[in-house]
Amino acid sequence: MKKLINDPHNVVAESIAGFLRAESGRVARVGDTLAVRRVDAPVQGKVALLSGGGSGHEPLHAGFVGRGMLDAAVPGPVFTSPTPDPIVAAAQSVDSGRGVLFIVKNYTGDVLNFETAAELAELEGVTVESVLVDDDVAVRDSLYTAGRRGVAGTLLVEKIAGAAAERGDDLEAVASVARTVVSRxxxxxxxxxxxxxxxxxxxxxxxxxxxxxxxxxxxxxxxxxxxxxxxxxxxxxxxxxxxxxxxxxxxxxxxxxxxxxxxxxxxxxxxxxxxxxxxxxxxxxxxxxxxxxxxxxxxxxxxxxxxxxxxxxxxxxxxxxxxxxxxxxxxxxxxxx
Amino acid sequence: MKKLINDPHNVVAESIAGFLRAESGRVARVGDTLAVRRVDAPVQGKVALLSGGGSGHEPLHAGFVGRGMLDAAVPGPVFTSPTPDPIVAAAQSVDSGRGVLFIVKNYTGDVLNFETAAELAELEGVTVESVLVDDDVAVRDSLYTAGRRGVAGTLLVEKIAGAAAERGDDLEAVASVARTVVSRxxxxxxxxxxxxxxxxxxxxxxxxxxxxxxxxxxxxxxxxxxxxxxxxxxxxxxxxxxxxxxxxxxxxxxxxxxxxxxxxxxxxxxxxxxxxxxxxxxxxxxxxxxxxxxxxxxxxxxxxxxxxxxxxxxxxxxxxxxxxxxxxxxxxxxxxx
Amino acid sequence: MTLDTAWARRWIAEAAATLVGERDRLNGLDRAIGDGDHGENLDRGFQAAADRVSGLADATTPAEVLKVVASALISTVGGAAGPLYGTAFARASRATAGEPEWSAETLATALTAAAEGVAERGKSTRGEKTMNDAWGPAADAASAASGAGESAEKALVAAADAARAGAEATEPLVATKGRASYLGDRSAGHRDPGAESTALLLAAAVTAVS
Amino acid sequence: MTLDTAWARRWIAEAAATLVGERDRLNGLDRAIGDGDHGENLDRGFQAAADRVSGLADATTPAEVLKVVASALISTVGGAAGPLYGTAFARASRATAGEPEWSAETLATALTAAAEGVAERGKSTRGEKTMNDAWGPAADAASAASGAGESAEKALVAAADAARAGAEATEPLVATKGRASYLGDRSAGHRDPGAESTALLLAAAVTAVS
Ligand SMILES: Nc1ncnc2c1ncn2[C@@H]1O[C@H](COP(=O)(O)OP(=O)(O)O)[C@@H](O)[C@H]1O
Ligand SMILES: Nc1ncnc2c1ncn2[C@@H]1O[C@H](COP(=O)(O)OP(=O)(O)O)[C@@H](O)[C@H]1O
Ligand SMILES: [Mg+2]
Ligand SMILES: [Mg+2]
Ligand SMILES: [Mg+2]
Ligand SMILES: [Mg+2]
CATH class of the missing domain: 3.30.1180.20 (Dihydroxyacetone kinase; domain 2)
Structure with a gap:
């Protein structure tokens, strides 16, 4: 294995650090987590979009944080869902009061961790809606499997729902646009x-x-x-x-x-x-x-x-x-x- | 060798065809060549920028054709400079009368073919200036070598000279900006x-x-x-x-x-x-x-x-x-x- | 020896030590039918759990230890296993609250709560080639031992043995939950990493008795 | 046999046929110290040149054939070799304009013009591990043979032999021009692909005589 890395166990943290530095005009770190948010978050009057999941899919998700798309991205370790804590911290950091839409790729790990995070965020007073993305037709349906996976279609959900949020739609409407994309x-x-x-x-x-x-x-x-x-x-x-x-x-x-x-x-x-x-x-x-x-x-x-x-x-x-x-x-x- | 290709000898032509289709809002083909130009070229009153060279460096150069950067890109076969003919055709197709700046990476093949193309273009009434990019410090200077190679710095020359052309600089001024970038x-x-x-x-x-x-x-x-x-x-x-x-x-x-x-x-x-x-x-x-x-x-x-x-x-x-x-x-x- | 607070502490330390050594093998099992990180995830989680447990000055019941383990796992493991193991330990803790020393019956209660928690959280059941196939048999074995009047230690050994047998028995199964389910029939012929790690955890609990 | 228009036509056909077979070997030489495309480039160019020459109905001198070859190479080879070979053929054509049949002296004139053209266009000289190291000795050998009163055919054989020897002699050299120069000392120990292809081209010219 040859990679442009230092300690293999520190790849995500170092990569995010470099990313934050290179993109300091657009993004900032959420507290001391690895999560990334719009530099101008929370954006007043706007529903916030949050996504995340295992790392290794870059530029998804952190590369899509910015005006017209995501308000926050929460990376986990490589190919492993993040735990609930940073998801909750990120949700709190971007919520303007109009609520946060979680865009979750349909993997057991992501589903479970974002579910827990949503519950905890609600306890902190953040209204959360979740949308599951499951666009991968390579996987048979949930009678036989954990259900179809979320793959590249996620980018389209993030972009299109992001535009709906940017034009001022409320949380339910943004979630509904996102679900329409998922269905198509x-x-x-x-x-x-x-x-x-x-x-x-x-x-x-x-x-x-x-x-x-x-x-x-x-x-x-x-x-x-x-x-x-x-x-x-x-x-x-x-x-x-x-x-x-x-x-x-x-x-x-x-x-x-x-x-x-x-x-x-x-x-x-x-x-x-x-x-x-x-x-x-x-x-x-x-x-x-x-x-x-x-x-x-x-x-x-x-x-x-x-x-x-x-x-x-x-x-x-x-x-x-x-x-x-x-x-x-x-x-x-x-x-x- | 596994690649997403069909006939290995037809890779450049098929890739350019897919590129032109995917980016039809921004770029168009020059005649029946593999060269690519801004869809709105020639842009009246603007000095045109043309670059090119062997294929295999994508998105350089065709990916940088558009407002604020290149007016035309001329791809050769993989890693092989294009011949003069399509360079001349591309220069003619983007010249608004204010002249064309050739941005040439410093390789013997590119230098020779763009040199010939410049002569032929001048015969067709196109005023040409050329700038050589040679940013690669890995190569010893021209006492010992064909001179330093043009590598990633080319992108910066194209972007910055492109902005100079877009603001209305004349050919000499655009070339001078490009040479300043090369020197720095x-x-x-x-x-x-x-x-x-x-x-x-x-x-x-x-x-x-x-x-x-x-x-x-x-x-x-x-x-x-x-x-x-x-x-x-x-x-x-x-x-x-x-x-x-x-x-x-x-x-x-x-x-x-x-x-x-x-x-x-x-x-x-x-x-x-x-x-x-x-x-x-x-x-x-x-x-x-x-x-x-x-x-x-x-x-x-x-x-x-x-x-x-x-x-x-x-x-x-x-x-x-x-x-x-x-x-x-x-x-x-x-x-x- | 008894299943008391000191045992629970030793269990988690032993589990953490086991996972250091088994990390690569678990990654390997997960690579075959998943994404190759299960050993990594659990190792990270149990080192954190062991740290927090060793810093826990005043625990007086196994339940208090397991509660700390649950929250450590939830906040450090991630992936599917994090919430599932987190739920298992949280439910076991809740079901045994206040008991300073576990009887065979308490053990059976704990393992049954854990097994039910995993199934509920994972919307899954036995036979789907997941960690349910180790937790379920372990809970059954502890209940049976308790019913037969065995000691807590004997019941624990029976549970660990059942978990091990359950993990091995996942090999021929076709997965219908978790990442391995994406492979369809190609998942058969490999052991489920989560069932294997469950067997390792319960074996560590046995080792911690002595 | 004489070095007439028919010979020039046969030469280009023979060169094209040679390059089909030698393409991979030339690519291999170029891979060692360049970018691995020299065989590909020349093969493409000489197939085009041979096509255009065979479609050329009315040539009455070798010069007319070579002129077509020059423009075919310039417009199809690309890379460094395209303009250099294009110049070589263009200069040879210009230097022999009007001669229906080449004497040893005409041949020497043609090769000298070609060699000088390459050096001028490439801003290069012998000893830099380029095609100059084949063209130069070939021109010298033809001139010497012509001076010694040899036949055109003998002069051509001498030129081809000299090109071959020149190509082989590039092996120990350190390149200071072309892509191989980027390698510095690491370019030593490999034959220059352009010098080798020049030797192949002149060998094809010899074959075309008979
Ligand atoms: N729905 C589920 N119910 C029970 N266990 C599950 C479920 N999905 C996955 N698992 C268990 O989780 C294990 C995989 O854990 P891990 O590799 O850490 O997470 P991930 O699959 O997110 O990479 C599987 O081997 C399986 O035992
Ligand atoms: N400045 C030069 N003068 C003479 N010959 C040169 C010069 N630069 C390169 N060459 C010749 O060109 C050959 C390489 O040709 P080719 O591989 O087709 O082009 P490229 O280097 O552009 O890929 C070299 O082997 C060398 O003989
Ligand atoms: Mg994973
Ligand atoms: Mg080349
Ligand atoms: Mg895994
Ligand atoms: Mg080459």
Whole structure:
């Protein structure tokens, strides 16, 4: 294992420290925790958005703290949910009195810790709503599993709900927008290589030189199936099919396409994969109205990518286009300006 | 070699096609070349900026085409300078009559091809100025070598000269700003792993599990020295020392720090390394006035990073802070807003 | 020896010591069907728990020790195991409040409360390849031993043995809860890390008796 | 056989065929001290050159063929080698304009013009571990053969041999130009890919004679 780190057990703390310093204009630390908040929080009159989860998915979540998106992000250890304490501290530090929306990726650990945190925050007088994100179609439904995982679709929930909060929606309305996004977004991913958790020191799974892993999550866990390596066009088809089976977007309808890198894949390959996905959507007559390509919801240095489709409606499109100013996502105004 | 590609010989064309589609609001293709231009080029009354070079460094250069930065980017094959023809076509497509500045990274291939292109463009009535970027202190000077290479500092030249062009400076003035940046910027990089050129199919060099390569460029070429792996703090010191030897920034003076990933390194490690660099600059009393952390000038999926220091002056700071709107770099206004 | 406050203190110290040595193996089990951090998480949590317990001057019941353990685990472990183990220790503490020395029956009450807490908090049940498959059998064994009039120590040994057997019996199961459930059929053939760590914890409780 | 237009056509076809087979080896040489693309670049360029030459209906001199080759290389090779080889062929073409059949002296003139073009364009000289170390000796050998009254064919063989020897002699050198110069002393012990490809090109010219 070679990484740009010092003590493998201190990676998250040192990385957050560097992040806070590099982005001191936008973000600040919550007390003496590892949680990060908008430098101008609490923003008066605005519902606050808080997300978090295990580290290793950067820029998610801390990279999305800022105007138009999150008010706070609470990182846990690598791939491990944070405990309730810093979540409560972060919620208190960003609540303006209009309440805090917790955006939680659907993993047992996150669900349990954010649940506990919500209870404790309520005891401290903070009104909390929670939204679970579970966009990963690689996982079978909760009859057989802990339920679908939250993966790259989380970014879209954070951006769009963030815009709703910024325009002044109340807590219930912001939560409702977030749930609408959750109901209309699906993702599926592929790994070309595993990743190595710093304190573990060995790759999370072994993949031969001619194998890829289809249906992976973002924690280095193995996926749905291991298959012989394929070219980008075939991989695109494999990722898209189960998404469109589940989402039912009709011909002529509009979608947002997110091609997300897992951390170790160069941007050029992500753009190439985006082209493959776009060609398949063209064939089906589905209109790509908005798009985003980059390493946004990652699994350390894993090579691979995920495809996310959000079935747009006019309100979601408008909220997507709203300005945002965070370390990892900045938009000046409507698409194309 | 596992990559998200189709035919290894068609990678650049397919990647550019996906990029153009994903970023259709901002960029368009130059004729039937692989070159990319601002969708609104030529911008009347503005000096145009053109850069280019081998592919594999994404988002450099095409990701920096847009308002406040480049007017055109001309990609060659992976790690190989483009030929003069598309450079000339791109120059013609963005020239508003006020001339075109070529920003050329100092490699024999780029220098020769852009030189030829400049001559041909002049024959077509386009006034061209060229600026060579050679910020890599890992390379000895031109008594012994082809001269220092252009690496991550190129991004700063493009951003700052782009702001000068946007405010209406004439060709000579924009070139002069660019040359000022070149004279005040230095970089040095490290690789933890090599990268694999798609058509080659094998890594560009072999690095043992406990070795790193110091002083690498951005073409997968080996570096200045191979040493046993070290932690981030020690690597930071190794990269910073030769930069500050060459740049002579005094105590109390202000710099911009760019910690740039080589493509396969996760953002969390780059932030951690930024923290290490910042601590060293603190010790010397050098003030970090601006900073940027991310995978901007890459070498395919190489793991590693480079540190770039730009010795600021008030004008450079103002130009750095000017708004920019490109696929890979967006800034809404002054730092911290 | 008896199951008193000193035993509870020794238990947690012993658990912390066990986890240092077993950390990598638990990570390995979790790597196979989860995300490879279970040993790391528990090690961190039990070092913190042991620290707090050793700083706890005035405990007079095992329940008071276990309460401190619960809150240490909740605030340091994170992941799925943190809230689940936290709940287990909290429920065991609540169910035995005021008892300075545990009888076999108290032990059975404690383990049953812990097992029910985990199932409730995890919305899970036995046979889903989770730590329930160790807590459940352990509670049953303690109850049976208590019913048969065994000593508290014997009941504890029976519980630990049952937890160990339960952990081993998770190997053929297909997970339907926790991270391992994402793997579907591919989860079969591996031992559940949480069930294994539960067995280790109860074995540490046995060691702490002597 | 003579060094006429048909020979020039055969030369380029032969060069293209050679480069298909040598592509990987040239990439390998370039990987050691450069960026691993030299074979790729030249292969692409000479396939294009051969295409354009075979579509060239009306050439009556080698110079006309070489002019087409020069522009094909400039517009398809890229990198350092594209402009350098482009200049070499352009200068050779210009220096032999109007000659339907090359004498030993014409050959010497062509190779000298090519060698000087490369050095001028590359701001480089012999001994810097570049293609100059093949072009230079080749030009010298052709001039010597011509001075000694040898035939054009013999002069060509001498030039090709000298290029080959020159390429091999780059191995111990430390590069001071091109990408290999970044390596400093580490560039010693490897053959320069551009010098090697120059030797291959001139060997193809010899093969094309028969
Ligand atoms: N719903 C659940 N009910 C009971 N136990 C569970 C549940 N989900 C997970 N577990 C237990 O938690 C263990 C994993 O813990 P750990 O690795 O620390 O957390 P994480 O899965 O968040 O990384 C599993 O091996 C399993 O025993
Ligand atoms: N300044 C120079 N003068 C002469 N030849 C040079 C010079 N720079 C590079 N070369 C030649 O070019 C070769 C490399 O070509 P190539 O690999 O195609 O280009 P690049 O270095 O741009 O990847 C070197 O092996 C060397 O022979
Ligand atoms: Mg975990
Ligand atoms: Mg090259
Ligand atoms: Mg785990
Ligand atoms: Mg090369």
């Amino acid at each position: 977004v699906r993702s599926m991913g592929v790994a070309l290589s595993a990743c190595t958790v710093p304190h573990a020191g060995v790759p999370s799974f072994d993949l031969a030189d001619d194998e890829i892993e289809i249906g992976i999550g973002i924690h280095g866990e193995p996926g749905r199936a291991r298959i012989p390596a394929e070219d980008a066009d075939h991989i695109a088809a494999r990722l898209l099919a189960p998404i469109l089976e589940d989402l039912e977007v009709a011909k002529g309808e509009r979608v947002l396409v997110l091609v997300n890198g897992m951390g170790g894949t160069p941007l050029s390959e992500l753009h190439l994969l985006f082209g493959s996905v776009a060609a398949l959507l063209d064939e089906r007559g589905i209109i790509i109205d908005r798009s985003l390509v980059g390493n946004y919801v990652t699994a350390l240095e894993m090579q691979g990518a995920s495809v996310t489709i959000l079935h747009l409606d006019p309100e979601l499109t408008e909220l997507w286009d709203a300005p945002v100013d965070t370390p990892a996502l900045v938009r000046r105004g409507p698409h194309g300006e | 910027v230095r970089s040095m990089g490290v690789a933890l792993s090599a990268c694999t050129v798609p058509h080659a199919g094998v890594p560009s060099f072999d690095l043992a599990d406990d070795e790193i390569e110091i002083g690498i460029g951005i073409h997968g070429e080996p570096g200045r020295a191979r040493i046993p792996a070290e932690d981030a703090d020690h690597i930071a010191a190794r990269l910073l020392a030769p930069i500050l030897e060459d740049l002579e920034v005094a105590k109390g003076e202000r710099v911009l720090v760019l910690v740039n990933g080589m493509g396969g390194t996760p953002l969390s490690e780059l932030h951690l390394l930024f923290g290490s660099v910042a601590a060293l600059l603190d010790e010397r009393g050098i003030i970090i006035d601006r900073s940027l952390v991310g995978n901007y000038v890459t070498a395919l999926e190489m793991q590693g990073a480079s540190v770039t220091i730009l010795h600021l002056d008030p004008e450079l700071t103002e130009l750095w802070d000017a708004p920019v709107d490109t696929p890979a770099l967006v800034r809404r206004g002054p730092h911290g807003e």
